[in-house]
Amino acid sequence: MELPLFARYPGTRSLPRIELSDLPTPIETLDIGLDAAGLLVKRDDLTSALYGGNKVRKLEWLCGQAFAQSAEAVLTFGAYGSNHALATAVHARDLGREAHVVLSPQEPGPFAARTLRAHAAIGTHIHLAEGWDGTAVADRVHAELLERDGVAPYVIPMGGTDRHGAVGYVNAAMELVDQVEVDVVYVAGGTLGTAVGLAMGFAAAGADTRVVAVRVTPGEVANRAFCEQLTDQTSWLLGVADTAFPRIPLRELAFELREEFFEPGYGVVTPETLEAVAIAESAGLGLETTYTGKAFSAMLADARRGDLRGQRVLFWDTYNSAPLPPAGADELLPPSLQAYVAECDRLFGEAGVLGV
Numbered sequence: 001m002e003l004p005l006f007a008r009y010p011g012t013r014s015l016p017r018i019e020l021s022d023l024p025t026p027i028e029t030l031d032i033g034l035d036a037a038g039l040l041v042k043r044d045d046l047t048s049a050l051y052g053g054n055k056v057r058k059l060e061w062l063c064g065q066a067f068a069q070s071a072e073a074v075l076t077f078g079a080y081g082s083n084h085a086l087a088t089a090v091h092a093r094d095l096g097r098e099a100h101v102v103l104s105p106q107e108p109g110p111f112a113a114r115t116l117r118a119h120a121a122i123g124t125h126i127h128l129a130e131g132w133d134g135t136a137v138a139d140r141v142h143a144e145l146l147e148r149d150g151v152a153p154y155v156i157p158m159g160g161t162d163r164h165g166a167v168g169y170v171n172a173a174m175e176l177v178d179q180v181e182v183d184v185v186y187v188a189g190g191t192l193g194t195a196v197g198l199a200m201g202f203a204a205a206g207a208d209t210r211v212v213a214v215r216v217t218p219g220e221v222a223n224r225a226f227c228e229q230l231t232d233q234t235s236w237l238l239g240v241a242d243t244a245f246p247r248i249p250l251r252e253l254a255f256e257l258r259e260e261f262f263e264p265g266y267g268v269v270t271p272e273t274l275e276a277v278a279i280a281e282s283a284g285l286g287l288e289t290t291y292t293g294k295a296f297s298a299m300l301a302d303a304r305r306g307d308l309r310g311q312r313v314l315f316w317d318t319y320n321s322a323p324l325p326p327a328g329a330d331e332l333l334p335p336s337l338q339a340y341v342a343e344c345d346r347l348f349g350e351a352g353v354l355g356v
Contacts, residue, residue, distance in 0.1 A: 004174035005167070008205065011242025015167065016064030020091055021047045021056050024175045030283050030315065034300075036308040041285060042176060042185075045321035050094060053320035054194045055087035057168030058160035063095060065164055066154035073098040073145050076156040077134050080105065080340060081112025081267060081290065083320055084159050084190075089124040090325070100125040100141055100153065102134035103337075106267040111288045113344035116337055120328025128334060132218060158221065159191025163233040166197040170238065173201025173209075176314070182209055184308070186299040187316040188291035189213035189257065192222050194318060196230050199255040203248050204238075210254040212302075214295040215262050224250070224257055261298045266290070272297045285317065292319045 001023065006013050025046050030039045047056040066074055074092045078085030080103050089099035101124055106112065119126060129137045138155070145153045157165075172194075176182070189195050195213035202209045215222050231250040238245040264270070267290045276297035280287045287293045299315060302308055330338045 003171050004178055004205075005171035005201075008174060009238065009242040009245050012167075012238060012245070014241050015061065015164075015237075016068040017060050018063045018067060018095070020060045020063070022049070023047070024179065027176075027179055027314075030280075030285060032279055032283050034308065034313065035303045035306060036311050036313045037183075038312050040180065040182060040312070040314040042314055042316045044172070045286070045317045045319045048091075049322050051087050051090040051320055051324075052322045053083055053087060054169070054316075054318035055084045055160050056091065057172055058165030058193060059088060059091050059156075061164045061167050062154075062156050062160055063091065066097065069154055070151055071097065071154035072149045072151060073100055073153040074156055075100045075102070075138060075141060075145070075153040076160075077102045077104070077138065077158040079103065079112075079266065080337065081109055081115045083115065083291070086115050086118055086124075086324075087320065088156055088160070089119060089122060093122055098125065100127060100145070102127045102129050102137050102141070104129045104132050104134055107265060108340065108344045108347050109267045109269060109289060110344070110348040111290065112267065113341040114324060114327070116333055116341055117327035117330070118324045120330070120332035121325040122328070126334060126337070128336065132221060157191070159193055161191035161193030161230065163230065163237045166193045166200070166230060166234040167238065169194045169197025170201035170204065170234065173198045173207070174205045177202065177205045177207050177209075180314075181207075181312070182314040183311040184210045184212060185314045185316055186212045186214065186295055188295035188318055189215045189222055190217050190291060192227055192257075193230065194316070195255070195257075196227050196250070197234070198316070199253040200231060200234060200248065203253050204246055208254060210256065212256045212258055212298070214298040215257060215259045216291050216294045217262070217266055219259070222257075227255070227257065258298055261294050261301075272301075276300055286319065286321055287317070288319055292317060
């Protein structure tokens with residue numbers, strides 16, 4: 001199937017891309033008694049049977065760049081439980097590339113230990129940072145790989161969010177427009193590439209759909225200034241590929257960054273998030289507590305205030321529902337992560353919460 005982006009803006013076919021996703025992803029109705037004209041869910045958890053979620057759409061364009069540059073390895077960033085870091089490692093390995101991840105600390109959570117054990121199973125090269133800024137560690141790894149391979153590793157930013165990764169969600173918005181008309185989309189805002197790409201794609205497709213990005217990462221990672229920069233860079237990239245692509249600044253997009261649901265911090269499990277995950281699970285939708293659970297809880301809060309009455313709402317499921325690689329031995333992880341997964345087990349049990 002031709003990508004909707006290519007159909008609308010043919011010049012964008014020149015951008016390097018490796019097909020990783022099963023598109024289009026389906027749309028389903030979710031009946032949870034929401035005070036709205038209807039609730040739909042976009043099942044981007046089904047982007048790939050190998051490892052799904054929103055990162056796969058970004059990785060298609062990022063891995064396309066890696067191959068264009070003949071990189072032997074990819075290097076990316078994330079927190080301990082980062083789905084992006086694991087998705088990158090899984091897909092890079094499948095493409096015959098070595099995966100290196102710089103991981104930053106996060107509070108223990110019910111899903112992070114499973115993610116780390118999956119890294120252990122597939123042989124991801126893990127490098128640990130002391131805080132959210134892993135630049136110094138990445139610089140060292142980059143230099144070592146360049147010396148070893150004679151070619152630089154391809155660096156994928158945290159969350160897969162840059163002008164190349166965002167193109168995946170410009171296309172995704174156009175895919176949705178071709179499927180159904182909705183008034184508002186709720187989506188988790190980690191590094192905000194998904195949300196910004198969606199808002200750009202809706203505008204470029206002539207749709208009035210509003211994007212509500214629910215911030216789930218610290219302000220130094222996700223903020224409006226970064227969104228403005230990403231919008232400018234992505235529209236420049238697409239405009240160079242196809243001069244018909246509109247240059248629309250962030251202030252003119254139907255985009256809202258919601259910040260009040262982040263606290264008490266990244267990955268911290270709250271009663272509201274657990275309630276949201278349980279409500280979604282009762283309707284057959286599996287979410288987690290760091291990203292999608294917080295976004296779903298924001299949507300529930302808005303509906304309970306009556307803010308969504310009469311609107312057709314869509315929840316964009318960015319989580320992965322494909323089976324994770326079988327758990328690797330804890331001993332294959334760095335010692336500090338061995339202690340971390342043990343603490344996760346103590347607090348939440350080895351199977352996590354809610355039976356997932």
